[in-house]
Amino acid sequence: MTQTVLEVRGLTRRFGAFKAVDGVDLDIAEGEIHALIGPNGAGKTTCFNLLTGSLPASSGTIRLRGETISGLGMDRIAQRGLVRSYQISSIFPDFTALNNVRFALQQGRRTNFDFWRSELSLTGLNDAAMGLLDDLGLSDWAEVRAGDLPYGRKRALEIATTLALDPQVLLLDEPTSGMGREDIGRVTDLIRKVAAGRTVVMVEHNLPVVKGLCERVTVLARGQVIARGTYDEVAGDPRVVEAYLGKAHA
Numbered sequence: 685m686t687q688t689v690l691e692v693r694g695l696t697r698r699f700g701a702f703k704a705v706d707g708v709d710l711d712i713a714e715g716e717i718h719a720l721i722g723p724n725g726a727g728k729t730t731c732f733n734l735l736t737g738s739l740p741a742s743s744g745t746i747r748l749r750g751e752t753i754s755g756l757g758m759d760r761i762a763q764r765g766l767v768r769s770y771q772i773s774s775i776f777p778d779f780t781a782l783n784n785v786r787f788a789l790q791q792g793r794r795t796n797f798d799f800w801r802s803e804l805s806l807t808g809l810n811d812a813a814m815g816l817l818d819d820l821g822l823s824d825w826a827e828v829r830a831g832d833l834p835y836g837r838k839r840a841l842e843i844a845t846t847l848a849l850d851p852q853v854l855l856l857d858e859p860t861s862g863m864g865r866e867d868i869g870r871v872t873d874l875i876r877k878v879a880a881g882r883t884v885v886m887v888e889h890n891l892p893v894v895k896g897l898c899e900r901v902t903v904l905a906r907g908q909v910i911a912r913g914t915y916d917e918v919a920g921d922p923r924v925v926e927a928y929l930g931k932a933h934a
């Protein structure tokens with residue numbers, strides 16, 4: 685039987701009188717790649733901020749492997765294995781790709797000491813960083829300044845620095861945004877690869893990517909879940925069509 689790794693009930697976040705996230709329930713199964721989709725302003729990023737603890741919820745509960753994590757700070761949630769991909773802005777542009785990953789590994793050693801204590805004592809920081817770069821197709825770019833990397837490689841580096849924390853549940857917010865077709869293909873392959881042995885929840889506007897990658901999809905609109913199921917199930921749901929196109933086209 686599949687285990688639920690992340691269980692969210694009644695998650696709500698108000699900004700003044702406005703509910704950006706309004707009573708959201710989510711069940712994320714161990715090992716799946718789950719998409720969170722919906723039109724602009726639906727509340728997807730706010731949901732991620734609530735899940736990672738970077739924003740406190742107004743109400744609702746979040747359980748990670750049965751333990752309540754709502755109310756814990758970002759660091760403690762990351763320690764328990766739920767990590768969101770770093771944003772490009774958190775990559776140090778003047779560091780090489782290799783040094784960015786080395787730095788992230790040092791951070792990861794602090795947040796996830798047991799894992800990296802054994803790993804790093806075997807291989808050393810440098811080898812571990814090179815291994816991660818290699819996994820992400822970045823070994824040829826190791827000595828390049830992060831700020832000089834092409835856009836798609838920067839996103840791959842962002843994922844590498846996140847993987848350095850060895851998350852069990854990885855949240856990716858629009859991993860393919862702003863990419864050309866070639867980079868999208870590469871990042872899609874990469875997500876499939878890093879998803880082995882982990883759970884991935886991703887916000888993604890590119891629907892062919894969602895269709896190709898994600899086992900299950902949750903659709904948000906105006907802060908509420910309006911559909912859930914496989915891609916084909918939700919794509920055929922009239923409420924989803926209406927949310928994307930507006931009433932006039934439904």
Ligand SMILES: Nc1ncnc2c1ncn2[C@@H]1O[C@H](COP(=O)(O)OP(=O)(O)OP(=O)(O)O)[C@@H](O)[C@H]1O
Pocket residue numbers: 699704722723724725726727728729730731
């Ligand atoms: N700090 C904030 N203060 C006030 N309103 C906010 C704040 N953060 C988000 N919102 C509002 O909450 C709603 C949901 O925003 P959110 O960024 O979560 O949407 P999203 O689904 O990620 O959209 P997009 O697809 O455009 O990234 C929007 O109406 C947004 O303006």
Ligand SMILES: [Mg+2]
Pocket residue numbers: 728729730
């Ligand atoms: Mg967003």
